[in-house]
Amino acid sequence: MGEYADLKHIMNPRSVAIIGASQNPEKVGHVILQNYFDVGYSGKLFPVNNSYEGRILGLPVYKSVLDIKSGVDLAVIAIPAEHVAEVLTECGKAHVKGVVIVSSGFSEVGETERQEKITEISKKYGMPVIGPNCLGVMDMRSRIDTMYLPTFKLDKPKIGSVSFASQSGAVGSLILDVISHEGFGLSKFISYGNAAVVDETDILNYLAYDKDTKIIVFYIEGAKRGKEFIDVAKKATKIKPVIIIKGGKTSAGASAAHSHTAALAGSAEAYDAVFKQFGFVEAEDMDELIAYAKIFDTQPLTTGNRIGMITNGGGMGVLATDAIYKNGLVMAELSEESKKVLKGSMPPIVNIRLPLDIGGDADDKRFAAALDTVSSDPNVDALIVITLFQTPGADSRVASMLIHRSMESKKPIVVISPGGSYTQVHKDMMESSGVPVYDSEDLAAKSLKALIDYSKYKNRMI
Amino acid sequence: MGEYADLKHIMNPRSVAIIGASQNPEKVGHVILQNYFDVGYSGKLFPVNNSYEGRILGLPVYKSVLDIKSGVDLAVIAIPAEHVAEVLTECGKAHVKGVVIVSSGFSEVGETERQEKITEISKKYGMPVIGPNCLGVMDMRSRIDTMYLPTFKLDKPKIGSVSFASQSGAVGSLILDVISHEGFGLSKFISYGNAAVVDETDILNYLAYDKDTKIIVFYIEGAKRGKEFIDVAKKATKIKPVIIIKGGKTSAGASAAHSHTAALAGSAEAYDAVFKQFGFVEAEDMDELIAYAKIFDTQPLTTGNRIGMITNGGGMGVLATDAIYKNGLVMAELSEESKKVLKGSMPPIVNIRLPLDIGGDADDKRFAAALDTVSSDPNVDALIVITLFQTPGADSRVASMLIHRSMESKKPIVVISPGGSYTQVHKDMMESSGVPVYDSEDLAAKSLKALIDYSKYKNRMI
Numbered sequence: 043m044g045e046y047a048d049l050k051h052i053m054n055p056r057s058v059a060i061i062g063a064s065q066n067p068e069k070v071g072h073v074i075l076q077n078y079f080d081v082g083y084s085g086k087l088f089p090v091n092n093s094y095e096g097r098i099l100g101l102p103v104y105k106s107v108l109d110i111k112s113g114v115d116l117a118v119i120a121i122p123a124e125h126v127a128e129v130l131t132e133c134g135k136a137h138v139k140g141v142v143i144v145s146s147g148f149s150e151v152g153e154t155e156r157q158e159k160i161t162e163i164s165k166k167y168g169m170p171v172i173g174p175n176c177l178g179v180m181d182m183r184s185r186i187d188t189m190y191l192p193t194f195k196l197d198k199p200k201i202g203s204v205s206f207a208s209q210s211g212a213v214g215s216l217i218l219d220v221i222s223h224e225g226f227g228l229s230k231f232i233s234y235g236n237a238a239v240v241d242e243t244d245i246l247n248y249l250a251y252d253k254d255t256k257i258i259v260f261y262i263e264g265a266k267r268g269k270e271f272i273d274v275a276k277k278a279t280k281i282k283p284v285i286i287i288k289g290g291k292t293s294a295g296a297s298a299a300h301s302h303t304a305a306l307a308g309s310a311e312a313y314d315a316v317f318k319q320f321g322f323v324e325a326e327d328m329d330e331l332i333a334y335a336k337i338f339d340t341q342p343l344t345t346g347n348r349i350g351m352i353t354n355g356g357g358m359g360v361l362a363t364d365a366i367y368k369n370g371l372v373m374a375e376l377s378e379e380s381k382k383v384l385k386g387s388m389p390p391i392v393n394i395r396l397p398l399d400i401g402g403d404a405d406d407k408r409f410a411a412a413l414d415t416v417s418s419d420p421n422v423d424a425l426i427v428i429t430l431f432q433t434p435g436a437d438s439r440v441a442s443m444l445i446h447r448s449m450e451s452k453k454p455i456v457v458i459s460p461g462g463s464y465t466q467v468h469k470d471m472m473e474s475s476g477v478p479v480y481d482s483e484d485l486a487a488k489s490l491k492a493l494i495d496y497s498k499y500k501n502r503m504i
Numbered sequence: 505m506g507e508y509a510d511l512k513h514i515m516n517p518r519s520v521a522i523i524g525a526s527q528n529p530e531k532v533g534h535v536i537l538q539n540y541f542d543v544g545y546s547g548k549l550f551p552v553n554n555s556y557e558g559r560i561l562g563l564p565v566y567k568s569v570l571d572i573k574s575g576v577d578l579a580v581i582a583i584p585a586e587h588v589a590e591v592l593t594e595c596g597k598a599h600v601k602g603v604v605i606v607s608s609g610f611s612e613v614g615e616t617e618r619q620e621k622i623t624e625i626s627k628k629y630g631m632p633v634i635g636p637n638c639l640g641v642m643d644m645r646s647r648i649d650t651m652y653l654p655t656f657k658l659d660k661p662k663i664g665s666v667s668f669a670s671q672s673g674a675v676g677s678l679i680l681d682v683i684s685h686e687g688f689g690l691s692k693f694i695s696y697g698n699a700a701v702v703d704e705t706d707i708l709n710y711l712a713y714d715k716d717t718k719i720i721v722f723y724i725e726g727a728k729r730g731k732e733f734i735d736v737a738k739k740a741t742k743i744k745p746v747i748i749i750k751g752g753k754t755s756a757g758a759s760a761a762h763s764h765t766a767a768l769a770g771s772a773e774a775y776d777a778v779f780k781q782f783g784f785v786e787a788e789d790m791d792e793l794i795a796y797a798k799i800f801d802t803q804p805l806t807t808g809n810r811i812g813m814i815t816n817g818g819g820m821g822v823l824a825t826d827a828i829y830k831n832g833l834v835m836a837e838l839s840e841e842s843k844k845v846l847k848g849s850m851p852p853i854v855n856i857r858l859p860l861d862i863g864g865d866a867d868d869k870r871f872a873a874a875l876d877t878v879s880s881d882p883n884v885d886a887l888i889v890i891t892l893f894q895t896p897g898a899d900s901r902v903a904s905m906l907i908h909r910s911m912e913s914k915k916p917i918v919v920i921s922p923g924g925s926y927t928q929v930h931k932d933m934m935e936s937s938g939v940p941v942y943d944s945e946d947l948a949a950k951s952l953k954a955l956i957d958y959s960k961y962k963n964r965m966i
Contacts, residue, residue, distance in 0.1 A: 146853075147853075151853055191894055191895070191896065192896055194926065195893055195894050195895075195926045195927075196894050196923075196924065196926070197924030197925050197926075208819065209819065210817065210818055210819025210820075210822070211817075211819075211864070212816070212817025212818060212819050212820055212864060212892050212894070212895065213817065213819035213820060213823070214819075215817075215892070215894040215895070216817070216820070216892050216894050216922050216923055218894075219894050219922075219923045219924040219926075219927065220922055220923060220924060220943075222924055223923070223924030223925060223928075261819060263819070263822060287823070289819055289822035289823050289826065290822050290825075290826065291826050292825065292826045292829035292830065293829075294825050294826075294828075294829050294834075294835050295822050295823070295825040295826035295829065298818075298821055298822045298825045298859050299822045326946070327823065327827060327944055327945055327946035328820075328823065328922055328943070328944055328945060328946075329791075329943065329944040329946065329947070353674075354674070355672065355673075355674025355675065355677075355678070356672055356674060356760075357670065357671065357672020357673075357674050357675035357676075357723060357725070357751055358672075358674055358675055358678070358790075359760055360672070360725060360751035360752050360757050360760045360761045361675070361749070361751050361757070361789065361790065363752075363754065363756050363757040363760045364751065364752065364753050364754045364756075364757035365789060366756075367754035367755075367756050367757065368754065372756075373756050391608075391609075391613055397760050402673070402674060430674050430677070430678050431657055432653055432657050432658050432674070432677040432678050432680075432681050433653070433657075433674065433677070434653065434654055436657075460678050460681075460682055460790060461658075461678055461681045461682060461685070462658065462659030462681040462682060462684055462685030463659050463685060464656065464657045464658070464659075464681075465657075465681065466685075481682075481790070481791065482789055482790055482791040483789055483790060484788070484789035484790075484791065485791070
């Protein structure tokens with residue numbers, strides 16, 4: 043299997059066997075098979091069920107993978123835990139190239155022997171296995187989807203470049219739901235559960251070299267192979283940003299994590315030190331994780347921390363100024379040239395200094411004039427544009443202008459727009475066009491800080 | 505005028521004059537007059553305009569407040585800054601009982617003399633004045649509304665018990681929009697701008713004794729009368745929670761605040777110390793402000809910090825456990841009795857410990873059984889219920905059950921439910937029924953901490 047598991051046959055299989063496929067639409071084995079039709083998978087599909095004869099969703103059913111003569115790249119196992127080992131052995135004998143076990147009932151409920159058996163069989167046949175006790179995998183390009191969640195409960199992501207891996211299925215599914223809702227594009231999703239075989243190190247290694255993945259987002263409760271994890275991380279964070287959240291950083295959290303996926307959580311200090319030293323972008327909670335993914339997915343890197351801030355509401359400018367300083371960033375000083383231009387283009391009531399408060403009556407033209415001058419100022423490294431859609435001047439023309447300027451900009455631009463329904467429409471409009479929009483001045487500032495810190499790390503490493 | 509300005513004629517006037525009323529629907533003076541029709545104000549309305557004859561919105565127009573013989577409780581002034589002093593003097597002569605000046609062009613643009621004139625006239629006639637450079641006031645019960653923002657851009661609040669005051673009009677309007685969107689009920693809204701006369705101390709005093717206000721939420725950039733502010737605060741925080749956010753806590757932020765409302769911001773340390781000592785609930789950013797308002801508006805106080813946590817997703821339980829410990833709370837220990845009951849009511853796969861992970865297949869019955877046992881445990885002071893609607897078991901029945909249990913509970917209950925569209929529907933359902941729902945485990949934990957800290961402060965003070 044080499045040093046790290048090769049997941050290519052799992053993520054991009056030419057043929058998939060669903061072991062435990064069922065004709066009952068309420069069963070996991072049916073939902074998974076149905077998924078492949080829904081997402082438009084174009085490889086071969088083989089339902090496997092040893093106690094059902096006939097067809098499921100129009101496909102002939104096999105008693106065992108051993109009966110499939112044309113070969114199987116990926117087997118998805120969704121049967122009761124006690125029969126998994128036997129079926130996995132059949133997969134090995136049938137030269138299946140990769141397996142996802144969604145069944146639970148292994149070390150997470152104290153059945154460690156049952157799980158060790160899985161590890162053993164995988165090794166014997168050199169066959170990578172994801173799971174057990176996991177949701178499995180999704181790949182937006184190869185169109186595989188082993189997730190058995192009710193699809194009407196989750197928003198659907200668009201195809202993109204963020205890949206997400208999670209030990210926890212629940213965290214995985216809710217992040218999938220949130221990133222879809224926020225308009226991100228997804229590349230790959232891997233929920234790896236108990237990690238009997240394929241672990242966080244294998245996955246990090248795979249995603250680091252995956253050309254369709256621009257950003258890696260990771261939820262871990264612990265790393266099974268600490269040294270190897272660090273070896274891989276060193277390379278991965280040089281190639282692309284790895285945003286990580288660690289569950290079980292407090293001792294009570296660690297104890298909850300142990301009961302959850304039987305993970306050995308390790309000390310918070312040890313992980314913090316590793317994350318910092320090896321260039322991870324660490325999120326302290328779920329809000330930060332989403333906020334960071336948003337900025338890395340859309341904005342260029344920059345090593346400078348001088349912020350140019352434009353606002354159409356004075357008070358939010360004050361709060362956002364506090365937020366950038368609390369997070370180690372500074373307000374840029376406008377060049378004399380910029381000041382001169384702004385004096386000509388802004389109404390007399392506008393005070394020519396940053397944060398540039400362009401007034402509640404600012405429309406798209408005034409926003410554009412301010413943004414063009416501030417963003418081209420050599421003293422400005424990145425921009426925060428506070429756009430309060432509650433004001434008389436701000437409307438869809440302002441949002442459209444921000445989308446256009448953001449596409450052309452070589453400096454990072456983030457928008458702060460808290461609000462209700464009218465604001466949400468514009469937030470969706472901007473986010474689906476690649477403009478990162480934040481409700482909170484603190485998350486906007488933290489996201490810029492994370493981007494700048496990672497840019498500096500990457501610069502040092504090259 | 506007494507020690508503190510009496511705002512009762514401003515907030516609950518029997519008659520209102522709109523000075524600067526216009527027949528042009530695009531003018532501020534028209535929008536404000538129209539508001540009174542829209543919200544169903546039942547007192548007398550007098551449009552005043554010295555250069556227009558005829559009727560506006562069907563009402564006869566007066567040349568001056570002096571011409572209104574039946575008396576005016578509240579005058580709203582929306583005319584160019586240079587004419588405000590003259591009109592304000594007329595208000596004084598006409599025995600107007602309170603004034604709101606929405607016009608800008610005073611000390612915020614360096615016109616300090618012009619503003620001092622306002623203060624002088626107010627004093628001469630003993631007539632409280634709100635503003636200038638403000639949005640003015642809203643009262644959901646007396647149905648007054650001097651705000652001139654485009655109404656289609658802001659969600660409308662329901663009648664409730666949260667009152668909100670803000671120096672900044674923009675912060676005020678966006679919070680109004682957000683709290684409406686999140687389903688809160690509003691009592692009063694006061695945007696007081698430059699505070700030429702009525703300042704934060706007057707407003708805090710007024711809201712402290714206002715029987716329709718259960719929670720006070722305050723955005724300030726500085727307190728003009730430090731000693732008086734503390735005197736009032738001491739009493740106010742004993743009566744009801746005062747949630748406060750201070751703009752200009754960093755020196756750069758303070759400088760931005762000065763250019764915004766000419767506020768003297770004072771040192772961050774001084775304000776922090778005052779807020780802590782006198783029982784304020786301080787929010788560090790806008791997200792915290794909304795999160796805290798949500799829990800205080802709906803949940804009972806408690807001085808205990810032992811959290812009972814129930815989750816239908818293991819990983820979120822781990823993260824939320826970390827979050828409570830990071831914020832100085834602890835996980836409760838279940839009593840032997842509770843453990844026995846849960847062993848009987850939960851499926852065997854559920855580990856009987858907190859956080860209680862009831863599984864992704866948990867439905868409303870299992871949620872209810874878990875919640876009933878954990879909430880009645882004497883070792884539990886407050887509850888966090890993580891409800892991931894992405895899972896197969898969680899649906900509207902779970903949300904309904906949580907609404908019912910929340911209404912009956914004597915202990916605080918907060919829900920964590922991050923997610924996309926399907927989750928949002930249930931979030932809206934729960935929030936509009938008084939259940940505080942959070943996207944972020946960190947904000948949920950911080951909100952409980954704020955509630956507990958305030959409860960302890962109040963207990964000590966009684």
